[in-house]
Structures are given as structure tokens and as C-alpha cells.
Amino acid sequence: MTWPSSLSAPSLWLARSEPATEADVVVIGAGFVGLACAYWLRRAGREPLILEATAVAQRASGRNGGFLLTGTAEPFPVLSRRIGRAAALGLWHRSLENRELLRRELLDPGLVECDFVPEGSWIAALAQPLQVEELQDTVAVLRDEGFELEWRDQSAVCASGGSRRMGGAIYQAGDGGLDPVRLCSGLADLADVRVRFGVRVVDLETAGDRVRVRWEEGEVVAPIVIVAVNAYTQTLLPSVRGIHPVRGQILSAKRGERILEGIWFVDRGQGYVRQLADGTVVAGGQRKVAEETEVGFQELPTATVQGAIEDMLRELFPRLANRPVHRRWAGTMAFTSDGLPRMEPLPHLPGAWLLAGFNGHGISLGFGAARHTVRCALKRTVQPYLPASELAVEG
Numbered sequence: 341m342t343w344p345s346s347l348s349a350p351s352l353w354l355a356r357s358e359p360a361t362e363a364d365v366v367v368i369g370a371g372f373v374g375l376a377c378a379y380w381l382r383r384a385g386r387e388p389l390i391l392e393a394t395a396v397a398q399r400a401s402g403r404n405g406g407f408l409l410t411g412t413a414e415p416f417p418v419l420s421r422r423i424g425r426a427a428a429l430g431l432w433h434r435s436l437e438n439r440e441l442l443r444r445e446l447l448d449p450g451l452v453e454c455d456f457v458p459e460g461s462w463i464a465a466l467a468q469p470l471q472v473e474e475l476q477d478t479v480a481v482l483r484d485e486g487f488e489l490e491w492r493d494q495s496a497v498c499a500s501g502g503s504r505r506m507g508g509a510i511y512q513a514g515d516g517g518l519d520p521v522r523l524c525s526g527l528a529d530l531a532d533v534r535v536r537f538g539v540r541v542v543d544l545e546t547a548g549d550r551v552r553v554r555w556e557e558g559e560v561v562a563p564i565v566i567v568a569v570n571a572y573t574q575t576l577l578p579s580v581r582g583i584h585p586v587r588g589q590i591l592s593a594k595r596g597e598r599i600l601e602g603i604w605f606v607d608r609g610q611g612y613v614r615q616l617a618d619g620t621v622v623a624g625g626q627r628k629v630a631e632e633t634e635v636g637f638q639e640l641p642t643a644t645v646q647g648a649i650e651d652m653l654r655e656l657f658p659r660l661a662n663r664p665v666h667r668r669w670a671g672t673m674a675f676t677s678d679g680l681p682r683m684e685p686l687p688h689l690p691g692a693w694l695l696a697g698f699n700g701h702g703i704s705l706g707f708g709a710a711r712h713t714v715r716c717a718l719k720r721t722v723q724p725y726l727p728a729s730e731l732a733v734e735g
């Protein structure tokens with residue numbers, strides 16, 4: 341018997357409105373970022389209530405590659421030209437802070453078991469003089485800023501990755517790969533918070549000095565509300581501009597001999613690859629081959645992008661290519677107009693805060709960003725998370 345394709349209408353009892361309730365703090369969204377907010381709220385002695393439309397980690401947080409990277413795979417000079425040097429440096433510092441915090445608080449003491457493998461990260465250039473030079477410049481600039489970046493030449497990259505088509509790489513020893521779903525479920529267990537699943541918030545409004553949060557069958561009022569719905573921000577807050585849903589795709593190929601250590605980004609971050617402890621290959625990216633159509637909320641893999649991921653494996657990681665693919669999937673990222681995450685109070689709703697727009701780097705930024713947001717929300721002060729981008733931003 342197959343599962344019915346459409347579910348029937350809810351009964352009177354299931355649909356009955358609940359009396360309005362009150363909460364200390366409400367967090368909307370049980371992805372990694374919402375759960376991280378709940379964790380920091382609990383650490384501050386607060387009692388958050390999470391409202392989640394589906395279940396823990398069903399959207400981007402359960403569909404990503406599990407790469408915990410410091411900084412960005414985009415070379416620093418390119419990033420710097422795009423958003424300005426101060427914002428680019430700020431992003432690297434925040435990302436390092438995030439990694440150290442995540443490792444110190446959860447991963448290294450084993451408080452959250454999520455198969456974290458701290459074998460380091462590789463940001464590799466194609467064997468093209470410009471790409472190699474950009475990454476060497478990245479190392480030079482960021483070492484001066486105190487980052488522990490190592491340069492690996494072509495032969496070292498070839499010995500580890502298996503191809504001379506890569507011309508050199510940045511290696512960062514403290515990074516690694518993890519299982520993002522176990523990270524989220526472990527965080528939810530650790531934070532021990534009240535979560536209401538199947539609650540899709542449809543409206544927020546001011547209620548005296550508090551915020552009223554409404555869904556179809558109920559509502560809750562709280563003095564502090566944190567909206568952590570990432571790519572879905574505009575569906576809930578239409579007045580917030582500049583956060584766009586963008587599709588990312590991944591495949592996994594059957595386990596086999598484990599020959600690739602660490603997490604790998606290639607070709608200015610266009611593609612990424614890792615091998616799990618059991619030898620399973622995880623590879624993704626390549627949205628540049630169909631950038632125009634890789635947008636929106638449809639979590640569906642496409643032949644074009646999946647084909648490009650397989651081509652990347654054949655060209656750059658030949659020892660991992662041609663293993664049978666057993667899963668292909670997609671997820672929705674939140675890209676912002678200036679490439680920086682958004683963390684701000686919502687001006688029309690005193691007490692409500694937005695934390696979203698991680699541009700495909702939510703694991704690499706989200707835990708620290710959540711701590712910062714929680715601190716601001718509890719103190720009711722706005723502290724900039726990053727220097728403003730120098731880019732002129734359109735809505």
C-alpha cells in the first residue's frame with residue numbers, strides 16, 4: 341500500500357485554535373541557526389520556544405555538505421573587490437570565531453556526536469596562473485592578519501587529491517567535515533528546548549511591548565522573537581528585501597576505499613568534495629553551469645548540474661570518479677545582495693530580530709552569529725556583526 345499523495349483535511353480537534361500563550365523568547369525555525377539561537381538562549385538562562393513548520397533540519401541544514409570551513413572558498417582578493425576589504429576580513433574573523441566556538445563548545449568535548457572529522461580543509465586552485473596567484477595572495481594577506489593558512493604546492497595537492505589539474509591549495513588544519521543532521525539533532529537534545537513542530541508562522545505583529553506570533557491555529561506573545569527561517573524570510577516578512585532563495589545540489593557515491601582526507605573546495609569554490617569515514621563520496625556545487633535556473637525553492641536535482649558535478653570528479657578527483665551514485669539531492673540556500681549574512685532588529689516590530697542569509701556558509705558562520713544575535717536581543721542593543729559591505733546594494 342502506498343502513502344496517500346494528498347493528506348486529508350484536519351479534524352475539528354486537530355484544527356481547533358489554541359488559547360493564546362506566552363513565551364519568554366520565541367525562535368522561528370529549527371534549522372542549525374534557530375537551534376544555535378536556542379542553545380545560546382539556554383546558556384543565558386532563558387526558556388526559548390521554537391516554532392518550526394516541519395521538523396528539525398529538514399531544509400538547508402539537513403541538505404548541505406557538512407563542510408566546516410574557515411573563511412570562504414572565494415579567493416580573498418576577489419572577495420575583497422566584491423564587498424570591500426574590511427567586510428572581507430570581518431567575514432574571515434567571524435568564521436574563525438565560529439569554528440573555534442563550535443569545536444570548543446560542542447564538537448571537541450563530544451557533547452554533540454556528529455561524525456566530525458577534523459582533517460583540515462583544502463581550497464584548491466585550478467592549474468591556471470591567475471587562480472594560483474589569487475590563492476597565494478590570500479595566504480599572504482591573511483597570514484599577516486594572524487590566520488594559520490598553509491600553502492600546498494601542486495605536487496602536494498596531486499598526492500592528496502589525485503590530479504595535476506589543480507595547481508596549489510590553501511590548507512587549514514582546524515577545519516573538517518561533519519554530519520549536519522546529527523549536528524542539529526544533537527544540538528536540539530543538548531539545548532533541551534521546547535519545540536513545536538508543524539507550526540508554520542504566518543504573521544508577526546506588535547502587541548504592546550511584545551511581539552505576537554501567529555500561525556493558522558494559534559498564537560504566542562513574547563518580548564523577544566528571533567526569526568531564523570533563512571531562505572524563507574520573505575515568505576514570512578515580505579517587507580525584508582535582498583534575501584534570495586538559491587538552489588544547491590549534491591550527490592553521494594557508494595563507499596569504497598578511502599583515499600581523500602579533508603574537505604575540498606575547487607575552482608574558486610565552484611565545487612566541493614569530501615569522503616566520509618566509511619568511504620562514501622560527497623560532491624556538490626557547480627551551479628555556475630545553470631546559474632539562471634538554479635534559483636527558487638524547488639529542492640530538485642537536475643541533470644545539468646548533476647552532470648557537471650560528475651565531470652568535476654572525473655577531471656579533478658579521478659580516483660573518486662565513476663563510483664555508482666546512490667543519492668542526488670538539492671537544498672535551498674539564502675543568498676543576500678551583498679553576500680553578507682543579515683543580522684538586524686526588525687524596525688517595524690520592536691523586540692523581533694532577523695538572522696538569515698548565510699550565502700551557503702551557515703555551518704561556517706551560524707553558531708557564532710547566533711551567539712551574537714542572542715546577546716544583542718537580550719541586551720536590546722545593536723552591535724554590528726560585520727563591517728558594512730562597500731558594495732552598493734540594491735533591494
Ligand SMILES: Cc1cc2nc3c(=O)[nH]c(=O)nc-3n(C[C@H](O)[C@H](O)[C@H](O)COP(=O)(O)OP(=O)(O)OC[C@H]3O[C@@H](n4cnc5c(N)ncnc54)[C@H](O)[C@@H]3O)c2cc1C
Binds near residue numbers: 399401569
Ligand atoms: C546544497 C547545500 C550545500 C551546503 N553546504 C554547506 C556547507 O558545506 N557548509 C556550510 O557552512 N553551509 C552549507 N550550506 C548552507 C547551510 O546549509 C545553511 O547556511 C544553513 O543550514 C542555514 O541554516 P538555517 O537554520 O538558517 O536555515 P534552514 O536550515 O533553511 O532552516 C530554516 C527553518 O525554518 C523553517 N521555516 C521556514 N519558514 C517558516 C515559518 N514561516 N514558520 C516556521 N518555520 C519556518 C524551515 O522549515 C526550516 O526548518 C549548504 C546549503 C545547501 C542547500
